[in-house]
Amino acid sequence: MSRFGSLDPDLIQSGGCTDIYFPRCEAVLEKAGLNPSVVIEVSVASLPLGFGILAGLDSVMELFSGKPVSVSALPEGSIFYEGEPVMVIEGYYLDIARFETALLGFLCHASGIATAAAHIVSVAAGRPVFSFGSRRQHPAIAPMIERAAWIGGVAGVSNTAAPAGIPLAGTMPHAYVLSFDSPESAWAAYAEYADPDVPRIMLCDTLSDEKAEALAAARIGCSAVRLDTPRSRRGDIRSIIGEVRWELDTHGYQDVKIFLSGGVTAADIAALRDIVDSFGVGGAIANAPVIDFSADIVEKDGTPIAKRGRRSGRKQIWRLDGRGEEDSGPAGGRGIGESSPAGSHLGNSRAGRRVLPHTQTPPAGAAPLLVELIRAGRPVATATVSTEESRRRAAEEMRSREGM
Numbered sequence: 011m012s013r014f015g016s017l018d019p020d021l022i023q024s025g026g027c028t029d030i031y032f033p034r035c036e037a038v039l040e041k042a043g044l045n046p047s048v049v050i051e052v053s054v055a056s057l058p059l060g061f062g063i064l065a066g067l068d069s070v071m072e073l074f075s076g077k078p079v080s081v082s083a084l085p086e087g088s089i090f091y092e093g094e095p096v097m098v099i100e101g102y103y104l105d106i107a108r109f110e111t112a113l114l115g116f117l118c119h120a121s122g123i124a125t126a127a128a129h130i131v132s133v134a135a136g137r138p139v140f141s142f143g144s145r146r147q148h149p150a151i152a153p154m155i156e157r158a159a160w161i162g163g164v165a166g167v168s169n170t171a172a173p174a175g176i177p178l179a180g181t182m183p184h185a186y187v188l189s190f191d192s193p194e195s196a197w198a199a200y201a202e203y204a205d206p207d208v209p210r211i212m213l214c215d216t217l218s219d220e221k222a223e224a225l226a227a228a229r230i231g232c233s234a235v236r237l238d239t240p241r242s243r244r245g246d247i248r249s250i251i252g253e254v255r256w257e258l259d260t261h262g263y264q265d266v267k268i269f270l271s272g273g274v275t276a277a278d279i280a281a282l283r284d285i286v287d288s289f290g291v292g293g294a295i296a297n298a299p300v301i302d303f304s305a306d307i308v309e310k311d312g313t314p315i316a317k318r319g320r321r322s323g324r325k326q327i328w329r330l331d332g333r334g335e336e337d338s339g340p341a342g343g344r345g346i347g348e349s350s351p352a353g354s355h356l357g358n359s360r361a362g363r364r365v366l367p368h369t370q371t372p373p374a375g376a377a378p379l380l381v382e383l384i385r386a387g388r389p390v391a392t393a394t395v396s397t398e399e400s401r402r403r404a405a406e407e408m409r410s411r412e413g414m
Contacts, residue, residue, distance in 0.1 A: 016150040023073065025108040032108040045104045049309035049324045051095035052117065054301055061411065062301050063128045063404050064088050064096050065158045066120030067383070068395045073112055074384050078105050081384040084327070086395050087124075087161055087403035088379065089411060094365055095325050096303070098380060103307075110305050118300040119151075120158040126298030127162025128408050130291055133276045138165035138288040140179045142271055143296025145169075155296050161400045163408070164295070165288075173397060179290075181211040181236050181269070188216065193223055197230045211269055215239050220250055221257045224266075228258060234267040234287065247278070251285050324368040328376035331362070 012018050021027050039045060054062065067086040074081050079101030090096045097117070099106055131139050141159035144152040144167070156172035166179030182200060190196040197212045204210070214223035214235040224235040235258075237251065251268060258266050270282065271290030279289055306320050314323035363379065366372060383393040 014150065015148070022112050025112075028108040028111040032110065036104055036107055039104060045102050046310045047312070048101070048103045048106070048307050050099040050106060050305050051308050051325065052097040052099070052113070052303050052305050053093060053095050054090075054303050055092060055319075056302065057092050058299070059125060059129050060091075061125070062090050062121055063124040063162055063408075064090055064117070064121055065124035065161050065400065066116040066118075066154075067400075068157075068397075069116040069120070069154075070097070070113060071383060071389060071393075071395055073109060073116065074099075075387065075389055077109075077387050078102070079384065080382070080386055082380045082382045084379055085381060085400070085403060087400035087407070089404075089407040091363075094327055094363075095380065098324060099305070114303050114305060118303050120154055121303070122298045122300040123155055123158035123295060124162040124404065125301065127159045127164050127295050128404055130276050130279060130294060131163035132408055132412060133279050134283055134289060137279070137283050137286065139163075139279070140165055140288065140290045141167040141295050142180070142290040143292030143294070144171075146293050146296045157397055159295050161397065161404055162295075163401065163405055164291075168290075175397070181209075182213050184213065184216050184238070187213055193217060194226055194230060197227050197232065201231050209233050211236050213238060214254075221254045224254045225257055225261060225263075228261070228263040228266045232266060234269045236269040236271060236290075238272040238290075248282060248285070251282060255285055325365050326368050326372070327379040328364050328366060328372045329362060329379055330364060330373060331375050331377070 017027060064084050064086055067083060070081070070083070079099055081097065081099050083097040084090055088096075099113075127139070127141065141156055141164045144155045147155055149171070152169045152171045153173055156167040156169050156176060159167055160172070160176045166177040168178065168180045170178065172178065182196070186200075187193050187196040190199065193214070193216050200212065201210050210232045211234040212227035212230075212232045214220055214227050215237050216223070220237055224237075227235055235254065237254065251270065255268060258264070258268075267287035268285070269288050269290065270278075270286045271292070273293070274289050274291050275294045279286075279291075306317060308314065308316050308320065308322050309324050316322035364373070364376070372378075381393065382390050383395075384390065
């Protein structure tokens with residue numbers, strides 16, 4: 011094990027970070043002379059928010075590059091729904107098996123953070139949201155957390171280890187304020203000595219009433235006041251913020267904005283976005299529940315097969331160019347999300363998409379969403395995973411979803 015409880019990346023790349031049943035069963039398969047050609051699909055059966063944002067493909071590309079497998083997936087930043095295959099992996103089982111642990115870890119964690127960020131940004135309805143929660147996770151994964159949050163749409167992140175190009179944001183800790191003789195001295199020094207491009211946002215809840223500190227900071231000069239511990243006051247958060255806003259406005263500081271942080275949730279943002287100008291969100295993004303993906307064989311040696319509860323055969327997701335569930339599918343079969351005698355609904359045809367068997371002819375004008383990323387271990391020339399492109403795609407698909 012490397013320092014600080016971190017893992018050598020080479021161990022992940024070689025399959026050394028895996029669940030023990032994989033190498034044990036690999037040994038049995040090898041002795042039995044079995045190594046079937048398989049198609050494996052990655053999907054999720056349940057999504058608490060009703061949708062997900064796919065992230066983590068940068069790590070998946072690195073994991074499978076150079077290995078004798080082929081990979082197709084939704085482009086990173088894409089919205090996905092329950093029952094849809096977000097990724098398809100083809101190859102011999104013994105070339106894939108032990109990498110399932112890392113594969114799922116990459117996708118589950120990053121997609122969970124990106125999805126939470128996208129949901130919170132949507133709830134904020136135009137108010138900037140910043141990712142302040144990397145300190146709630148192991149520092150070794152801070153770059154992943156901030157990248158996934160950025161893909162989800164946050165306006166900036168706090169951790170200096172974030173990938174290059176992602177804007178950094180932050181104000182000051184309470185310890186900084188307490189290092190001075192008074193909050194006023196701390197704010198004055200910050201206003202004078204902080205780099206010119208650093209916004210003058212003053213933390214205003216260290217020693218005194220929030221509205222008193224906010225007024226004092228405004229007199230010294232600031233672009234915004236940050237309230238970080240209103241919940242610890244056990245009062246009415248909205249009332250506290252309302253008082254701060256009232257006093258700032260009454261004393262001529264209408265241009266001074268209010269920045270709220272400290273345990274902020276999506277519900278808080280929905281309740282306060284009319285009186286708060288921007289939000290710093292920690293655990294609600296960084297500690298977001300993972301997306302519970304599973305990786306399942308759906309084809310073996312060219313024959314459709316699947317475990318109980320899964321639908322056999324390789325599939326494709328088709329975008330229907332705005333047509334929804336009122337559209338009938340092509341003759342000869344139903345897609346996931348269409349009505350069946352059992353009444354099952356595993357896809358999301360409301361979103362103008364349909365999951366069909368890979369061999370089935372799609373509706374006229376439909377566009378395939380799963381695209382090839384790796385062919386026999388070599389990245390496809392046109393398949394790139396760009397953080398900025400993933401962020402743009404997530405924003406566009408969220409806008410489209412909100413307009414449904």
